[in-house]
Amino acid sequence: MPRAWTLASRPNGTPTHDDFALTNIDSAPLNEGEVRVANRWLSVDPYMRGRMNDVKSYVPPFAIGAPMDGGAIGEIVESRTDALKVGDMVLHMQGWRDEATGPASGFTKLPALDAPPQAFLGRLGMPGMTAWFGLLAVAEAKAGDTVFVSAAAGAVGSTVVQIAKAKGMTVIGSAGGAQKGEWVRSLGADAVIDYKAESVVHALGEAAPRGIDVYFDNVGGDHLDAALAHARPRARFAICGMIDVYNDAKPTQLKYLARLIGNRVRMQGFIVSDYMDRAGEFYADMGALVADGKLRGEETVFDGLDGMPDAFLGLFTGGNTGKMLVRV
Numbered sequence: 001m002p003r004a005w006t007l008a009s010r011p012n013g014t015p016t017h018d019d020f021a022l023t024n025i026d027s028a029p030l031n032e033g034e035v036r037v038a039n040r041w042l043s044v045d046p047y048m049r050g051r052m053n054d055v056k057s058y059v060p061p062f063a064i065g066a067p068m069d070g071g072a073i074g075e076i077v078e079s080r081t082d083a084l085k086v087g088d089m090v091l092h093m094q095g096w097r098d099e100a101t102g103p104a105s106g107f108t109k110l111p112a113l114d115a116p117p118q119a120f121l122g123r124l125g126m127p128g129m130t131a132w133f134g135l136l137a138v139a140e141a142k143a144g145d146t147v148f149v150s151a152a153a154g155a156v157g158s159t160v161v162q163i164a165k166a167k168g169m170t171v172i173g174s175a176g177g178a179q180k181g182e183w184v185r186s187l188g189a190d191a192v193i194d195y196k197a198e199s200v201v202h203a204l205g206e207a208a209p210r211g212i213d214v215y216f217d218n219v220g221g222d223h224l225d226a227a228l229a230h231a232r233p234r235a236r237f238a239i240c241g242m243i244d245v246y247n248d249a250k251p252t253q254l255k256y257l258a259r260l261i262g263n264r265v266r267m268q269g270f271i272v273s274d275y276m277d278r279a280g281e282f283y284a285d286m287g288a289l290v291a292d293g294k295l296r297g298e299e300t301v302f303d304g305l306d307g308m309p310d311a312f313l314g315l316f317t318g319g320n321t322g323k324m325l326v327r328v
Contacts, residue, residue, distance in 0.1 A: 004067035004097035036078035043071035070095035122323035131159035143168030151218035155323035298322025
């Protein structure tokens with residue numbers, strides 16, 4: 001029988017393995033217009049931590065005992081529609097399981113770009129779209145800007161670094177540890193801060209003595225405060241995520257928050273789904289960057305559905321370089 005991970009209990013702080021349960025799910029016959037998909041690649045993403053809480057948000061919370069969901073790439077193995085054929089590779093949101101079924105409208109055939117299927121869960125998927133729209137549409141970054149990127153070794157942050165460099169910006173990335181820092185430098189970053197070994201606010205001041213024009217925030221906490229401390233007049237902040245506080249209820253302390261006023265800093269949170277009607281722009285530009293060799297993708301891969309919780313928990317301990325994936 002197909003299997004799926006369910007949420008067994010709502011975490012208190014950092015999730016543990018006891019909060020998850022692997023269960024069998026029905027494999028019912030297809031109705032007209034439906035497809036059956038064998039999942040090949042599954043995504044875990046930091047936003048999923050918020051869905052484990054029973055609170056109102058931009059995406060519904062996971063239900064206790066029900067299959068969890070998330071981004072996935074799979075192969076059509078049975079079809080009762082002309083819209084999708086057996087053998088088609090599709091992107092969909094029935095992750096955390098090895099088989100997905102439903103109306104064809106819930107599955108999108110992968111674009112005809114020269115990239116491996118799992119890239120559409122990373123640099124050519126939701127993380128890539130988040131990076132592209134956050135940097136270029138929300139922060140309105142342009143050539144000549146100095147850009148600070150937190151979690152620069154992650155799926156979103158590493159893509160921001162490369163897009164910014166490809167478009168003529170100076171980039172400062174933050175990553176944890178020497179090995180990740182070297183990788184971020186290899187992507188083209190002009191400077192890298194090791195937040196595990198040095199004060200972010202002091203290191204950012206040394207890396208950007210004239211200040212920053214753009215901050216792409218994946219972390220919150222001391223990184224956001226450091227960006228405020230060194231923001232140039234009319235700097236733009238794209239607030240993508242705050243993984244620093246997802247598992248901790250303590251309030252974020254922002255000593256430099258008042259600099260928003262004098263420097264007229266614009267800080268904007270955003271959700272990538274706000275920009276889905278512009279996906280064509282994203283695929284055209286990112287496809288060109290991939291074709292020109294200006295966009296690399298690193299992956300940290302767990303094998304087997306059984307490893308799904310380990311992959312997810314690794315997001316909160318710095319266990320990934322680039323996109324964290326599960327290969328089914």
